[in-house]
Amino acid sequence: MNADCVPPGTAIDAGPDGYTNDPAPQFTFSSVGGGAGFECSVDGGPYGSCHSPVSLSGLSEGAHSFTVRAFDDAGNVDPSPAFREFAIDRTVRAVGLRAKPKRKSGRGRKLGSVRVRLGEPGTASIGSTATVGGRVISLRKRRINFAAGGQQWINLIVRRDHGKWIRGAHRRGRKIAVAIDATFIDDHGNEAQRSRSFSIR
Numbered sequence: 001m002n003a004d005c006v007p008p009g010t011a012i013d014a015g016p017d018g019y020t021n022d023p024a025p026q027f028t029f030s031s032v033g034g035g036a037g038f039e040c041s042v043d044g045g046p047y048g049s050c051h052s053p054v055s056l057s058g059l060s061e062g063a064h065s066f067t068v069r070a071f072d073d074a075g076n077v078d079p080s081p082a083f084r085e086f087a088i089d090r091t092v093r094a095v096g097l098r099a100k101p102k103r104k105s106g107r108g109r110k111l112g113s114v115r116v117r118l119g120e121p122g123t124a125s126i127g128s129t130a131t132v133g134g135r136v137i138s139l140r141k142r143r144i145n146f147a148a149g150g151q152q153w154i155n156l157i158v159r160r161d162h163g164k165w166i167r168g169a170h171r172r173g174r175k176i177a178v179a180i181d182a183t184f185i186d187d188h189g190n191e192a193q194r195s196r197s198f199s200i201r
Helices: 162-170
Strands: 009-013 019-020 028-034 037-042 049-051 061-073 081-088 096-101 110-117 122-132 135-138 142-146 150-157 176-186 189-201
Touching: 009 061, 009 081, 028 061, 037 096, 096 176, 096 189, 110 122, 110 176, 110 189, 122 150, 135 162, 142 150
Parallel strands: 019 081
Antiparallel strands: 009 028, 037 049, 037 061, 061 081, 096 110, 110 150, 122 135, 122 142, 122 176, 176 189
């Protein structure tokens, strides 16, 4: 009887490749050539028995690796394990929202400006309101696309049809309270919220 000296092969069928915001990424894998079981290794650590699919929990943000090898009933182990590199990213980087009120309100519809900052590719959606004498006025909404991160100043402009309320507040010397809310979403699906407020007369 001839001894079985041919090791099985191993393939990763599914799992993150590159960035993921899943805190417990899952991998599925299979063998070819009569595999009887699998051994897995995370981040170059020791191999341990595993079954497909496997979920990796307790990983920190940053770069990681997953390795899996099949073995057969004769004790042959795949000498070229399947290998996958990936990174966990669950944070929107370098988010910033700075509000700058207009120094002298005058009679215009501009109430101030906002500096929006994002440290990676993604989008920022900015909504704002002005409250005058108990009346809430919606300001012009903005959405900024950051192809590679950066910052941008935008003006806080009252819609033309609501300009009369601002003009009335200017004439009477009433306080105008401005509230800004921003939602940042990076290209990996992570989300962050920021809010700012100020008042002018």
